Amino acid sequence: MTPPRPLGRRFYARPTLRLARALLGAWLCRRDGDRVVRGRIVEVEAYTDDAASHARGRRRTPRNAVMFGPPGFAYVYFTYGMHHCVNVVAEHDGIPGAVLLRGLDALPGANGPGRLCRTLDIDRRLDGLDLTVGEALWIEPGRRRRGERVVVATRIGIGADVELPWRLYLAGSPGVSRRDRAAEAALV
């Protein structure tokens, strides 16, 4: 088994939307006993202190506290009474920002944030986990392939009044939860 090669703190310490883009093509890694399960990140969404974010208005609560902390940590929350979603914290200590992981390739059943977490057995036990350690959950380097286009679309499940083009995904990837034909057509 190849040893973990987790990305370091510096990788995460940047503006949220830029981290979102940098995460496309990287590998999300989850330890499963003696094995490591890896999925290629192909769909993400950025959340900062905007109206649709858990950290809206920079209001700190017990749930969203990790979003305000240092970068490179996992923010995992529970929603709809049955689903978990995992985020990667960006920015620097004190500034809220996180990237929601919405879809993975090279791993069946990891399209959509809830299914992704179910497939990788991610729940609130991992909230606040340091992703730079390489123990239970981490991210390894990976890049976009030649000719692989980044589609810029609006976030899913967000009220029209606060929609922002902060969902990014790799065109043509099977792990994408929902395509945006108009956004794809807007590509050169």
Added chain:
DNA sequence: CACACGATGCGCT
């Protein structure tokens, strides 16, 4: 303490 609702997914129409 009560209550409204969600960064979703699934099954049915």
Added chain:
DNA sequence: GCGCATCGTGTGG
């Protein structure tokens, strides 16, 4: 496209 399961969290009383 639509309804709904199911419960933690935030907000207000």
